[in-house]
Amino acid sequence: MWERVTSILESRGRPVLMGRTILRIEHRGGMVRTVVARNDDGAVEEYAGSQFVSSIPMRELVRLLEPAPPSPVLDAANKLGYRDFISIALMIDRPDLFPDNWIYIHDPSVKVGRIQNFKNWSPDMVPDQTKTCLGLEYFCFEGDGLWTMDDAALIDVARKELAQLGMCPPEAVFDGVVVRQQKAYPVYDDVYQARVQVIRDYLAKSLPNLHVAGRNGMHKYNNQDHSMMTALLVARAIATGSALDPWKVNADAVYHEDIRVGEKDLSGRQVPERLAGVSR
Template sequence: MNNHNSFRHAVVMGAGPAGLTTAYELSKHGIGATVLEKDPEYVGGIARTAQHNGYRFDIGGHRFFSKNLEVEDLWTEILGDEMLTCNRLSRIYYRGKYFDYPLKATNALLSLGPVETVRCMASYAWAKLTPVREPRNLEDWVRNQFGERLFQIFFKTYTEKVWGISTSELSADWAAQRIKGLDLTQVLKNALLPPRELKERGEVIKTLIDEFRYPRFGPGQLWETVRDLMAERGQPVQMGQTVERIRHENGRVVSVEVRDQAGSVRQVRGSDFVSSLPVRELVLKLDPAPPRAVLAAARSLSYRDFLSVVLMIRRRELFPDNWIYIHEPGVQVGRIQNFKNWSRWMVPDEETTCLGLEYFCFEDDQLWKSTDEELIALGTREVVQLGMCERAEIFDGAVVRQRKAYPVYDDVYLDHLGTIRQWLDANVPNLHLCGRNGMHKYNNQDHSMLTALLVARNIAGVTKLDPWKVNADAEYHEEVRDGEQDLSGRQMPSRVREEEPVA
């Protein structure tokens, strides 16, 4: 919180949902902001909508759904009728068959067929007779609850594609928290008994939501509109401007050093500085550098990257789903988006379809280093192998790469984030962190936006709320105290810990 009342101008690093929400909210309080974005073309960050020859596509697929009504209202305030309501259909594809997602016992067993169903039941019975005592890894935990065969079909391949780690190396904690006490007997009981009535909105389980909102032209439309509104208010977002250094002196950040596309460097000054940059990059850009322990903590933060191969196909309809989870072994693609089924305005020609094939990877993987041509060839091979279309129907393609799509939660990240936060709070209190990578939180847009709203209001002096107390559902939780376990990020699997030495 600021204690100086003189000149107020914020410098906002990044024009993703967090950065743009900060600037938009600050403008409501009469405080100017210079928004610096390194991308020369797109605003919206990971929630941008990229374009290729008239086709529009997301980085992933961005559902607009929030338990936070203020965020929902903000979407309506900015886009009005341009926010469409979509029905959700997403299924699992495995060995030529589609399974409902979220999984439904009767549908799953019917689709597997009688022979496989008997095998799954026998394997479940065997798991119950021979459970792994105190399962520590995900594989043993899921096998205990569902049996080996169902584990192989519905858990193993997709989890390994997303996280790039064998399920035998992933900790059981994540599954235990997400799937709670559920096992096959419970699932079958639920399938046969009438559903319990949901009492309030908060009770709806995330994956069960079958409706969501979506801007007519994709999530980028929201952020392009905010960009345009900011320009109308005399504060255009500065594109192609990479923040390279963050200078601080006497306990305050005083300026950031920015490099433009042509390579020229300038200083941008302000009274408050807001960062949605990945925490690791932010800390390494501080000048003078913070102590070695803080730098080491920043360097230890890690990320998972993501790329999407977009294929344009000359066929009116391929499948009715918004997206499909690919559990099929033998292909690398993890999920396939069908953008036309999100909004028909995402394709320029209704006789065609645009698919986004999602590959989860690390930036030093061979996959990431492949050329666009190689990736389009891979995507083409896989989509044909999956039987979704003919090779001859594919007439165009593009590749979108997203570094640091997912901040990784490993055993040490919370301690290291704590070290960083403590140093920043004590040494540069006019530097405010918000957003997904900006706070190293694996969360959705609504979380990024609410943290940004709080930061803006703190700067304006109208509130004094701690953005770190916003949870994964974009709800503010005052009761989280310093030092308590941080549950504000979505749950994510981590590696099995080393065995505790026996005393």
């Protein structure tokens, strides 16, 4: 689908540019004016515009602003946390292993947290129907022992854990690929909403042409379809002046019109709350 979207945009003279690293987001006079980036060849590029939409992790977005925002905004952004993610795709010499699309693993003796069975999402995801491809998913933090382990060692860990779980013998795994995903999960602690609100208020009042969308852009644990819905609402607001608020899309992809000032925002996933009278 997104390849088709890219093709349509390119046919209209709006290419999708990959391989860019954002260096800074320049603003003046209460508006974002330019995004400065470096391409794969090391050349610095500037992109001017009238409206900007960001899916950059909220913490990094605030850090990229130039001039820097007020210190309370920077402080709120710097205290947002993230959980990282490693997916290890194992190719297995078996036509079938289990009927589910994915399964969660609760065995404390292994590190894997979830296993995807790509073939059960679609047979087209595995070109040889006599084989199976499983994605073993590990939740970690960037820089920890799992994250810094080399690919061969990670594939070996995944192979052994699959055998330990009784799914297939190690010798049935004939290949593997490791994908590391930074900031896959925004961390929900008991104060994250207050920190996000500080940043939202600053952007709304000081940089109204800078919009955020998506899981990392909004620091909101939405799935893919919910994240796309927030982006659609942002685009609609820019194009038509629609008043539909992307912040009112919750984790069930339901649009809520009824969150009032001062009320607790129940959109998104909830976090445990500290009991009254219990100190830290």
